[in-house]
Amino acid sequence: MLYNKFMFDSLQEKLTKTLRNVQGKGKLSERNMEETLKEIRVALLESDVNYQVVKDFLEKVRQESIGQDVLNAVEPGQLLIKIVNDELIRLLGDEDNEIHFAPEGLTTIMIVGLQGTGKTTQAAKLANLLKKKGRKPMLVAADIIRPAAIDQLKTLGDQINVEVYSEGTEVKVLTQVENAIAYAKQKGYDVAIIDTAGRLQIDEVLMQELKDIKDLVHPEEILLTVDALTGQDIVNVANSFNDLLNVTGLILTKFDGDSKGGAALSVKAVTGVPIKYTGVGEKISDLETFHPDRLAQRILGMGDVVSFVEKAQEEMDMKKAEEAANHLLEGKFTMDDLLNSIEQSRKLGPLSSIMKMMPGMSDMANAINDSDADNELKRIKAIIQSMTPAEREDPSIMRSSHKRRIAKGSGTKVEDVNKLCNQYDKMKKLFKNMSSMKSLFKF
Template sequence: MATIFEGLSSKLQETFQRLRGKGKLTEDDVKEAMREVRLALLEADVNFKVVKEFVEKVRERAVGHEVLQSLTPGQQVIKIVNEELTELMGGSQSRIAQAAKPPTVVMIVGLQGAGKTTTAGKLANLLKKQHRYPLLVACDIYRPAAIKQLQVLGEQVKTQVFSLGDQVSPVEIAKQAIEHAKLHGFDYVLIDTAGRLHIDEALMDELKRMKEAVEPDEILLVVDAMTGQDAVNVAEHFHRELGITGTILTKLDGDTRGGAALSIRSVTGTPIKFAALGEKLDALEPFHPDRMASRILGMGDVLTLIEKAQATVDQAKAEEASKKLVSGEFTLEDFLEQMQQIKKMGPLQDLLAMLPGLGNHKALKNVNIDDKQIGRIEAIIRSMTPEERRQPKLINASRRRRIAAGSGTSVQEVNRLLNQFAEMQKMMKQLPGLAKRMGKKKGKKGFGGFRFPF
């Protein structure tokens, strides 16, 4: 989720960096900082009324005695902004509804192109991971191939799709789907409704009739975050007409200013429940306002990083690799396996952005990491024989040429990987004593200047 708030995050962090450098803050310092915060939020396409209220709340708290008389006034202001930003986005995580008596009925609504059908598939996938039993319902009978698209998604997430074709009314399909769910023990019914290119009365009337017929526990509005203020207007209209219970923001990984995410909750009074961060079916996450606020302010998002690791990394293999690393028995085979596990967690640049202090994109500019380079390292290791992976010392000049040719890389890249790996092994053998020495050398960064070969 780093990309969407990149501009806002960068500007806010620059503002607060200046505050941190001051031993004492005056009211004028706070006013100047709030002016910059206001501009940063407006540039990020946050709703004007929302910005005005937000800045006023922060300013009132920031000119109070606790901040101006504090030993760390800059940090106090950042703490206030973090708390108010969290509150602006909903305060705490809002979970999906769960009916007292199954199935829980969820209507997924929104304009055409917002990503409703894909989001329905992603939500089914997420619920399955939580040991739920969802039924997908194809109620978009107007868009060509919409039913087929949902069926393909259903196959991919191994979830049943209920369809009566495109000749039965969506309201009737939804009603029959719920009966089907009750008979077959489904605990969630996810209704993929039809969208339009623009909000129109016919669309709303159909959705209102469906709401009346199926009495949903949730009406989730899917909103394209890249549409900025339009997304807020759409949310406001749907809420007024239909009474939505929450939103799902899609395309949060897009190159956008992020204002929609900060405005929708305030404007509609309904929470953001999920955020989609890519095209893959597992690219849907519960929305955590506190974690998002931390990431915007460059404080990282370690909890999400830990959850990603727990969900994707094989703990037993990770522990085994850790022991091998310390004992000096860690091979290129182990290295390849660990790289593959990390890749499952998502792009490395995004993972680094979750670490405190690295949320600001500028901090990552000099970190030479991209997934293509990792792919080349993977190709190099795969071009080695099992024996070569276990004993890199066997790799002489002719073997290096063969590995380079087999991996589509150069001998220099093979050499660089082998040299860096040898350096890492040497370093890990010295680790117990090195940790003590590192504590004494405060000015030194990293482990003796070691960098991974990507």
């Protein structure tokens, strides 16, 4: 997972510190062990993890430690970390988190949840994700009380080229849903994602409406959006929806937000409903399949290289990357290529969040000032964009007067333009050397 902000930052910091103390120790005394468990307990509670969940978690870690005889192990610290990791994965849900599609024909997915938790946004994000996986999704607007809600879904649908079914605000919801399903089948869609209405409180009318839709369409999945910013109450909300609807999965939204995250850690353990996706931002692409093992690893400061590579493959324009690589290998590196590579790497998120994906680099990542790095990239981009195509192709043609014009156009100083030109020259030289080596290797 790649977040602009990782809500488990402070938990991660505390746990890493605690576990670092025991790592590499040849022997672990009973007192060391007790202290470590106590520190883990405090870290979890301070991060807002449900009290009972913390208690159960520590009990399991303790039992496992006795069972696997940590105190007499060759590398006791390492073994303890493994046990904590395994229990964390179990806490987050070690079962399969996939969507269960109908064996054939149309799969129906209902998105339910409290008002403002991100139903409509996740409905569109999910359609986008499934479309990328080769499915043919359709969206159904079942939140028909406010015309604005229908428009919101339509706007999102337009963005991703997914059809949105709606008969406006006058026709009854159930009739619309029934028609929508028939329409989807007739049109050969294989997934229908139903965006339902939210309420501020869990009221009976809403619940009845949801139950009626459920009884009508027998959805393969009922996904509940829960807002990670809600705090402890998230667990109660999830329980009441689950009691009534038998929810099949959770989407934790606003996972990129500024909360302590502990409530999100507890929700699977308390409700027994698996987390299937996390919403990690407002963009359509900000929905991720949930991988308990990867999150556990990140929380324990072990990085998450797998997600990083996946993200890079998804977000980067591979064709452009290839073009740039070919340019490089031919020894033709222009300012446009530089601009391109900056834009590609920016898509992956702030530098610090990229570094956190790398094992053992979380400390360094915390020291990086993203807004400085970001400003520098913005400056470079503005400078390149103020150049003429010919200048971008070959910056050596620029005279002082050109540089003054560019500095003015980009709101920077001539020094900045010179600095960029120097950096560019160095990179170009480097790539030239690389391309002359190309003949020695088979690329």
